[in-house]
Amino acid sequence: MVYCDGESLKEKIKTFSNFGDTGNGGITRLSLSPEALEARQEFVRRMETLGLTVVSDDMANLYATLPGTEDLPAILSGSHIDSVKRGGNYDGVLGVLSAMEAVETIIREKIPHKHPITVVIWTNEEGARFEPAMMSSGVICGKFKKEEMLASEAKDIAGYTFGDALGKSGFCGDMANRISAENCAAYVELHAEQGPVLDMERIDIGVVEGVVGMINYELVFQGQADHAGTTPMKYRKDALWAAAKGLEYLHEKLEQLDEELVYTTGKISASPNIHTVIPGEVRFTIDARHKSGEVLRQVVEIIEDIPKKLEGCSVSTAPAWTRNTVSFSDRLVHVVAKTAAKLGYTSRRMYSGAGHDAQYICSLVPTTMIFVPSDKGHSHCELEYTPSENCEKGVNVLVNTLLEIDSIL
Amino acid sequence: MVYCDGESLKEKIKTFSNFGDTGNGGITRLSLSPEALEARQEFVRRMETLGLTVVSDDMANLYATLPGTEDLPAILSGSHIDSVKRGGNYDGVLGVLSAMEAVETIIREKIPHKHPITVVIWTNEEGARFEPAMMSSGVICGKFKKEEMLASEAKDIAGYTFGDALGKSGFCGDMANRISAENCAAYVELHAEQGPVLDMERIDIGVVEGVVGMINYELVFQGQADHAGTTPMKYRKDALWAAAKGLEYLHEKLEQLDEELVYTTGKISASPNIHTVIPGEVRFTIDARHKSGEVLRQVVEIIEDIPKKLEGCSVSTAPAWTRNTVSFSDRLVHVVAKTAAKLGYTSRRMYSGAGHDAQYICSLVPTTMIFVPSDKGHSHCELEYTPSENCEKGVNVLVNTLLEIDSIL
Numbered sequence: 034m035v036y037c038d039g040e041s042l043k044e045k046i047k048t049f050s051n052f053g054d055t056g057n058g059g060i061t062r063l064s065l066s067p068e069a070l071e072a073r074q075e076f077v078r079r080m081e082t083l084g085l086t087v088v089s090d091d092m093a094n095l096y097a098t099l100p101g102t103e104d105l106p107a108i109l110s111g112s113h114i115d116s117v118k119r120g121g122n123y124d125g126v127l128g129v130l131s132a133m134e135a136v137e138t139i140i141r142e143k144i145p146h147k148h149p150i151t152v153v154i155w156t157n158e159e160g161a162r163f164e165p166a167m168m169s170s171g172v173i174c175g176k177f178k179k180e181e182m183l184a185s186e187a188k189d190i191a192g193y194t195f196g197d198a199l200g201k202s203g204f205c206g207d208m209a210n211r212i213s214a215e216n217c218a219a220y221v222e223l224h225a226e227q228g229p230v231l232d233m234e235r236i237d238i239g240v241v242e243g244v245v246g247m248i249n250y251e252l253v254f255q256g257q258a259d260h261a262g263t264t265p266m267k268y269r270k271d272a273l274w275a276a277a278k279g280l281e282y283l284h285e286k287l288e289q290l291d292e293e294l295v296y297t298t299g300k301i302s303a304s305p306n307i308h309t310v311i312p313g314e315v316r317f318t319i320d321a322r323h324k325s326g327e328v329l330r331q332v333v334e335i336i337e338d339i340p341k342k343l344e345g346c347s348v349s350t351a352p353a354w355t356r357n358t359v360s361f362s363d364r365l366v367h368v369v370a371k372t373a374a375k376l377g378y379t380s381r382r383m384y385s386g387a388g389h390d391a392q393y394i395c396s397l398v399p400t401t402m403i404f405v406p407s408d409k410g411h412s413h414c415e416l417e418y419t420p421s422e423n424c425e426k427g428v429n430v431l432v433n434t435l436l437e438i439d440s441i442l
Numbered sequence: 443m444v445y446c447d448g449e450s451l452k453e454k455i456k457t458f459s460n461f462g463d464t465g466n467g468g469i470t471r472l473s474l475s476p477e478a479l480e481a482r483q484e485f486v487r488r489m490e491t492l493g494l495t496v497v498s499d500d501m502a503n504l505y506a507t508l509p510g511t512e513d514l515p516a517i518l519s520g521s522h523i524d525s526v527k528r529g530g531n532y533d534g535v536l537g538v539l540s541a542m543e544a545v546e547t548i549i550r551e552k553i554p555h556k557h558p559i560t561v562v563i564w565t566n567e568e569g570a571r572f573e574p575a576m577m578s579s580g581v582i583c584g585k586f587k588k589e590e591m592l593a594s595e596a597k598d599i600a601g602y603t604f605g606d607a608l609g610k611s612g613f614c615g616d617m618a619n620r621i622s623a624e625n626c627a628a629y630v631e632l633h634a635e636q637g638p639v640l641d642m643e644r645i646d647i648g649v650v651e652g653v654v655g656m657i658n659y660e661l662v663f664q665g666q667a668d669h670a671g672t673t674p675m676k677y678r679k680d681a682l683w684a685a686a687k688g689l690e691y692l693h694e695k696l697e698q699l700d701e702e703l704v705y706t707t708g709k710i711s712a713s714p715n716i717h718t719v720i721p722g723e724v725r726f727t728i729d730a731r732h733k734s735g736e737v738l739r740q741v742v743e744i745i746e747d748i749p750k751k752l753e754g755c756s757v758s759t760a761p762a763w764t765r766n767t768v769s770f771s772d773r774l775v776h777v778v779a780k781t782a783a784k785l786g787y788t789s790r791r792m793y794s795g796a797g798h799d800a801q802y803i804c805s806l807v808p809t810t811m812i813f814v815p816s817d818k819g820h821s822h823c824e825l826e827y828t829p830s831e832n833c834e835k836g837v838n839v840l841v842n843t844l845l846e847i848d849s850i851l
Contacts, residue, residue: 226672227672228668228669228671228673228674229668229672229673229674230672230674245671249717259637259638259821260636260637260795260796260819261704261706261708261729261795262637262654262656262704262729262794262795262796262797263635263636263637263638263639263794263795263819263821264637264704264795264819265637265638266697266704266705268819273689273707273708273710274693274707277686277689277690280682280683280686281686281690288675295670295671295673295674295675296675297670297718297719297720298682298683298721299670299682299712299714299715299716299717299718299720299721300712300715300716300717301682301710301715301721302715303708303709303710305708306709306710306711307708308658308709308727308729308762309706310706311706311708312707318717320717320718322670322671385671386669386670386671386672386673387669387671387672388671410668410669410672410673410677412668412669412672413669
């Protein structure tokens with residue numbers, strides 16, 4: 034087995050945390066912002082110093098390639114370097130730094146490999162400034178139309194589009210540089226878990242089998258807005274009370290389905306939302322995620338079967354959107370699991386509940402992901418943290434996985 | 443018994459509904475707005491035509507007085523003519539038009555009375571443009587400081603105060619014209635119920651014994667905002683789920699207290715309120731009203747005894763405000779009940795769940811109120827409606843009550 038240099042990895046994490054430093058332990062590094070461009074320049078400088086060739090495609094996805102001993106498609110690894118507002122120093126960037134560290138280890142240890150190894154930075158994964166998330170991996174995988182993406186307007190500056198930011202970035206390259214099923218053999222993305230499972234269960238490595246499917250519904254409870262002081266309880270049609278009963282109904286049914294199912298009511302609004310008026314209308318969302326399409330079908334059935342009348346109020350449901358489960362390459366998943374075991378690390382198979390560029394890339398080439406723990410599950414906040422020893426273990430799994438893929442493909 | 447002229451009353455309701463007509467069956471007649479001033483001018487014109495003397499006090503409360511046969515304090519009746527935005531044609535103004543109709547009846551029927559009878563318009567009852575509600579009756583009863591009220595800023599024009607509107611209105615008179623315990627013997631206010639009880643129970647007249655006391659609390663449920671996709675159910679601290687359980691706890695306990703208790707959660711907010719994030723914090727209000735201070739004390743006990751931990755979230759409670767029950771003059775309440783019975787109308791005793799100028803005036807002089815039904819309980823909306831025959835019955839009770847008070851005081 035090969036081992037990375039933990040100190041070198043720590044230095045990378047420390048240095049890149051300066052680009053967009055909020056001063057509170059986190060970063061704000063929106064896609065193609067000055068801070069993100071600085072981080073990209075640092076990436077290019079370091080990769081070129083190591084002798085890699087750096088190119089970008091027409092969505093500013095950035096590829097740094099270490100040649101292999103044979104003329105084969107590349108093995109790809111990386112992630113994104115953009116963050117949400119006041120995000121952390123691990124989400125995304127850790128996958129890029131880990132791939133850089135893996136390549137550095139291979140060079141330092143002079144390990145021969147047949148395939149070129151490419152470190153990638155995907156542009157605008159977060160969608161925090163320009164929607165949607167996973168924009169550029171989505172474009173090259175045909176999930177989004179490029180022209181529509183170029184017109185995506187910034188949330189912070191009216192009239193300023195993703196296309197404008199791309200043009201000014203200096204990183205807009207040639208469409209021919211996009212990865213494809215022909216020039217790319219496999220993709221492995223290391224990422225912080227963004228959830229509490231590995232941390233709570235004290236497990237080193239998450240062997241990611243795919244990204245769970247999800248459904249999202251909006252429920253509307255329609256009652257009658259009336260005066261809080263003059264309307265006896267028996268004459269009320271209180272939409273909030275109906276919504277509370279509806280939420281309870283859903284939880285009671287859903288908790289019986291499957292232990293791995295997650296369901297969330299994250300958004301609620303009451304109308305008119307005045308303390309002295311009985312709510313006439315309440316709306317809430319319900320988001321449910323599970324790897325099994327059958328379980329999600331049952332969730333939809335439960336949501337749609339909610340009583341159409343609760344506490345005198347009418348209840349209606351409408352699907353907002355749905356996303357199918359994405360399963361990664363069995364063969365690559367197996368390589369990750371085996372590699373972790375060989376290194377003596379504890380691991381568990383799991384599905385990602387969050388979205389990642391890998392979920393699009395896997396439609397193009399065999400793909401998998403490696404998760405490292407997130408302290409207390411914190412994510413998309415300045416508290417986000419993965420201890421150095423966990424990052425190091427992650428890179429050790431990554432570099433050995435890349436080399437194993439090189440040998441078996 | 444004396445009977446009013448139903449057609450004359452209808453004409454008044456129709457005419458006054460023109461001042462601020464929204465074109466949708468309702469009115470927008472904010473306090474001291476051009477529409478409200480037009481209505482006041484119409485009031486003055488009509489009262490002076492009937493030979494009444496009209497004066498205003500320093501809060502623009504407007505008094506039209508029909509002299510009595512003796513030098514006694516006046517018997518007062520009226521209400522307010524301002525409305526909320528897109529309000530109805532009955533709330534407030536019906537009490538003024540009924541008092542006008544009562545005086546017209548007394549004049550037409552040449553009924554002798556010892557006391558002067560004064561029709562009053564209170565300024566800014568709704569507080570819809572300048573807060574607080576019941577501002578001017580509050581000032582003359584010492585509930586609010588006049589200087590603070592004059593500085594109350596309009597919700598629609600920055601920098602424009604109630605004092606500005608008062609100065610421009612042409613209705614700002616002499617402080618010496620305020621009513622007092624010396625110059626006023628009694629106050630009777632007719633009002634639409636603003637609730638469904640009389641309508642649902644098909645009762646003609648509400649004999650109002652007072653205004654219920656209320657308590658208002660805010661509850662805060664503090665959990666942990668986490669990713670909806672990556673956080674297993676068992677690791678969640680879902681503040682909305684805790685709030686739903688909290689609401690259920692309160693309803694279960696409160697519904698056992700007393701049939702006449704009303705309690706309402708009208709306002710709720712979740713944070714960050716994003717469909718893909720588990721709510722980290724939820725706040726809701728609870729408003730409870732009852733005539734008995736002892737029942738309200740038990741409500742407070744129930745609210746404060748809510749478990750301090752629900753579904754892994756901390757729960758805290760804070761009182762927002764409280765208002766004591768106001769009881770009207772037993773003697774006058776009895777006169778209203780007896781008068782309704784003599785007229786052959788069905789009636790029931792009740793407390794008002796909404797606030798009225800009468801609740802302040804009763805601290806100055808013996809006071810009571812007469813309620814007429816509100817169709818389906820609609821109030822503070824354009825749907826607000828009281829059938830003509832109910833208005834007429836209300837005025838018949840009012841005029842005979844005023845005459846009975848005249849004879850017994």
